[in-house]
Amino acid sequence: MKLNELKVGTSGVVRKIGGEGALRRRLLDMGITPNTKIMIRKVAPMGDPIELHLRSYELTIRLDDAKKIEVEELSS
Amino acid sequence: MNNSTALKIALIGNPNCGKTTLFNQLTGSNQHVGNFPGVTVEKKEGSIRKHKGVTVIDLPGIYSLSPYTAEEVVTRDYLLQEKPDCIINIIDATSIERNLYLTLQLMELDLPMVLALNMMDEVRASGASIDIAKLQEELGIPVVPISASKNEGTEELTLRTIKIAEQQQRPKKLDFCKGYVHTAIHSIAHLIVDEAKQAGLPLRFAATKIVEGDEPVMTALKLMEPEIDIIGHIVEDMESHLKTDREAAMADMRYAYIEKVCAATVVKAGETKEHLRSVKIDNILTHKYFAIPIFLGIMLLVFWLTFGLFGAALSNLLAMGIDEFTALTSQAMQSAGVSPALHSLVIDGVFVGVGSVLSFLPTIVILFCFLSILEDSGYMARVAFVMDKLLRKIGLSGRSFVPMLIGFGCSVPAIMATRTLPSERDRKMTILLTPFMSCSAKLPIYATFTAAFFSEYEALVMFSLYVMGILVGILYGLLLQKTIYKGKPVPFVMELPSYRFPAPKTVLLHMWEKAKDFLIKAFTIIFIATIIIWVLQSFDFGFNMVTDSQNSMLASLGKLLAPIFKPLGFADWRAATALITGLTAKEAVISTFAVLMNASDTSAVISMLSEVFTPLQAFSFLTFCLLYMPCVAAMAAVKREMGGYRIALAAMTFQTIIAWISAFVVYQIGLFIF
Numbered sequence: 001m002k003l004n005e006l007k008v009g010t011s012g013v014v015r016k017i018g019g020e021g022a023l024r025r026r027l028l029d030m031g032i033t034p035n036t037k038i039m040i041r042k043v044a045p046m047g048d049p050i051e052l053h054l055r056s057y058e059l060t061i062r063l064d065d066a067k068k069i070e071v072e073e074l075s076s
Numbered sequence: 077m078n079n080s081t082a083l084k085i086a087l088i089g090n091p092n093c094g095k096t097t098l099f100n101q102l103t104g105s106n107q108h109v110g111n112f113p114g115v116t117v118e119k120k121e122g123s124i125r126k127h128k129g130v131t132v133i134d135l136p137g138i139y140s141l142s143p144y145t146a147e148e149v150v151t152r153d154y155l156l157q158e159k160p161d162c163i164i165n166i167i168d169a170t171s172i173e174r175n176l177y178l179t180l181q182l183m184e185l186d187l188p189m190v191l192a193l194n195m196m197d198e199v200r201a202s203g204a205s206i207d208i209a210k211l212q213e214e215l216g217i218p219v220v221p222i223s224a225s226k227n228e229g230t231e232e233l234t235l236r237t238i239k240i241a242e243q244q245q246r247p248k249k250l251d252f253c254k255g256y257v258h259t260a261i262h263s264i265a266h267l268i269v270d271e272a273k274q275a276g277l278p279l280r281f282a283a284t285k286i287v288e289g290d291e292p293v294m295t296a297l298k299l300m301e302p303e304i305d306i307i308g309h310i311v312e313d314m315e316s317h318l319k320t321d322r323e324a325a326m327a328d329m330r331y332a333y334i335e336k337v338c339a340a341t342v343v344k345a346g347e348t349k350e351h352l353r354s355v356k357i358d359n360i361l362t363h364k365y366f367a368i369p370i371f372l373g374i375m376l377l378v379f380w381l382t383f384g385l386f387g388a389a390l391s392n393l394l395a396m397g398i399d400e401f402t403a404l405t406s407q408a409m410q411s412a413g414v415s416p417a418l419h420s421l422v423i424d425g426v427f428v429g430v431g432s433v434l435s436f437l438p439t440i441v442i443l444f445c446f447l448s449i450l451e452d453s454g455y456m457a458r459v460a461f462v463m464d465k466l467l468r469k470i471g472l473s474g475r476s477f478v479p480m481l482i483g484f485g486c487s488v489p490a491i492m493a494t495r496t497l498p499s500e501r502d503r504k505m506t507i508l509l510t511p512f513m514s515c516s517a518k519l520p521i522y523a524t525f526t527a528a529f530f531s532e533y534e535a536l537v538m539f540s541l542y543v544m545g546i547l548v549g550i551l552y553g554l555l556l557q558k559t560i561y562k563g564k565p566v567p568f569v570m571e572l573p574s575y576r577f578p579a580p581k582t583v584l585l586h587m588w589e590k591a592k593d594f595l596i597k598a599f600t601i602i603f604i605a606t607i608i609i610w611v612l613q614s615f616d617f618g619f620n621m622v623t624d625s626q627n628s629m630l631a632s633l634g635k636l637l638a639p640i641f642k643p644l645g646f647a648d649w650r651a652a653t654a655l656i657t658g659l660t661a662k663e664a665v666i667s668t669f670a671v672l673m674n675a676s677d678t679s680a681v682i683s684m685l686s687e688v689f690t691p692l693q694a695f696s697f698l699t700f701c702l703l704y705m706p707c708v709a710a711m712a713a714v715k716r717e718m719g720g721y722r723i724a725l726a727a728m729t730f731q732t733i734i735a736w737i738s739a740f741v742v743y744q745i746g747l748f749i750f
Binding site: 017021023025026027030036041051056057059061 | 139140142144145170171172173174177320323324327328347351355358362363364367368457460461462464465466468566567568569570571572574
């Protein structure tokens with residue numbers, strides 16, 4: 001499933017990072033690499049972007065970009 | 077005094093890791109702020125206290141040495157070309173994994189380097205611990221635990237850094253990888269030894285950048301066709317074995333190593349107290365329903381405190397002081413028998429002109445006090461998070477929201493506030509759009525005109541002007557995005573740092589820096605501009621002092637320019653003249669009308685205006701006032717932040733053209749309807 005499909009409060013493990021160029025590099029640089037555990041912390045009041053928790057810090061990305069990240073949901 | 081030789085130290089780290097706090101602790105107020113050549117990326121330098129010969133350069137906060145943003149490129153170029161004597165890499169120990177990612181890339185540069193492990197106090201308080209000796213051994217560079225905000229460990233950091241720099245002690249270790257990435261890096265390194273030397277690039281850095289597919293490094297190495305082929309094969313081989321691409325492979329390799337290091341050195345007792353507190357605060361401040369009302373409430377409070385409570389009082393106080401001083405100087409000059417022309421130059425030109433601009437100073441200082449608090453506490457990142465969706469359509473991110481909002485108060489601090497935007501492109505676009513947000517200095521113009529022409533619809537006319545400014549801004553944003561700033565914006569992948577109490581020292585230094593910036597402007601650009609306007613206003617072309625303002629050069633200029641405004645409906649020379657004086661400060665538009673129409677007070681202006689304009693012409697004039705080029709203080713700010721006169725002038729000209737077209741459309745449609 002895609003990262004944007006995870007529900008708030010649930011976590012997933014990154015399988016694949018799509019996208020290209022500056023965006024993809026930025027996602028990788030910020031620590032979204034294969035096998036990273038990501039938790040969906042919340043959704044912004046207007047429905048986009050979303051807040052993630054990974055590698056013990058908080059990161060925000062847009063839904064469009066989250067769609068490019070393939071994750072496997074972790075059962076809590 | 078220390079007798080150490082001249083040393084150049086580069087301070088580098090992620091944004092929000094306490095880099096500015098450390099820089100301020102190290103240097104105190106011995107700072108010099110400028111730009112890197114050619115870009116509007118801030119460059120701060122200062123000498124370390126008690127070590128005069130040691131200069132610290134505060135490089136932009138970045139997460140990686142990728143070649144994509146102006147900040148990253150500037151940092152790379154600086155480190156590669158200037159080769160500082162030592163790097164202090166400051167990292168946030170509370171999110172050590174992500175912070176070490178930059179560290180690994182910096183180590184490849186083969187420069188002497190010290191790791192400053194910041195926020196160790198928070199880590200310890202949470203019951204966690206980091207094995208410093210082990211971390212040093214794993215990374216092969218010295219590690220100094222510090223707490224920049226409490227000024228703990230900074231003394232040791234300075235001494236260690238100076239020692240490392242003097243001994244030119246480079247990282248002991250470069251290999252973090254095993255397997256296919258390792259093989260690829262080493263094969264490529266062997267291949268490019270000579271090219272790297274020729275290009276002056278550290279070999280290891282060049283090799284890993286080639287594996288990553290980094291264009292600027294590839295170009296700099298001037299590789300030959302056969303080498304490029306071999307490299308292609310090496311990379312393909314690595315990719316097919318790892319079943320991933322080159323960029324992901326490198327990032328994965330680095331993070332895998334970091335995870336290993338952390339597993340061996342970091343004992344986690346759970347999340348830090350500060351982080352848990354931060355999550356709780358965030359639940360309220362970015363709440364689904366409360367986030368936007370809270371944000372508007374905070375901004376309203378800031379505006380009220382700045383432009384209302386403190387700002388107005390302080391501005392009045394300052395204005396009173398200036399008036400007193402003006403009166404005293406005037407008396408002194410008169411009793412000394414100075415010629416009337418010189419007297420008028422000093423009093424009516426310099427004192428009145430610079431004085432009126434100086435009265436902005438308290439507003440700017442107070443506003444930046446609040447902005448600095450909002451930024452340093454971590455709230456500004458949340459505003460970007462909450463507001464991002466609104467600004468995305470014009471190709472900006474939520475980060476631009478606050479500077480634009482401040483634009484409704486005053487364009488000068490708004491433009492100065494774009495400094496905190498994380499990308500150069502966003503910064504420039506925001507600077508260009510901000511003047512369309514109607515500033516508070518234009519209010520007296522609107523108030524006088526609506527009182528004269530639209531007394532029944534005052535609120536509606538005012539509101540329509542503000543909305544028109546925003547609409548034109550949006551259209552301009554779309555246009556910019558399709559023309560000069562086309563291409564992909566910097567991706568909105570942003571850290572939301574933990575909420576922290578802002579360091580008072582950082583806030584104070586920030587205020588001081590902005591105040592200094594503004595004072596320099598006030599006494600250079602603005603000083604000259606006011607003298608020019610005074611000369612134009614006080615003399616005729618024969619350089620005789622005029623008694624009737626109708627005969628001044630300024631009035632003649634107004635008469636000359638008036639026909640340009642004919643298609644907009646207001647070919648009156650007094651209107652054109654008022655628009656020119658409006659460039660010193662927008663409030664001057666109304667006072668010029670008063671002078672030129674020999675009106676004794678505002679109500680006289682109001683009644684006389686209705687004889688000069690029809691309501692439609694008046695509205696067209698207001699449209700032009702709303703949109704045309706900003707006052708000299710704002711122009712000076714644009715010049716400084718855009719990095720040059722030429723681009724600032726182009727921006728001003730274009731803005732005035734937009735104003736002309738908009739007023740033309742308003743007037744012609746008005747003629748058609750009424």
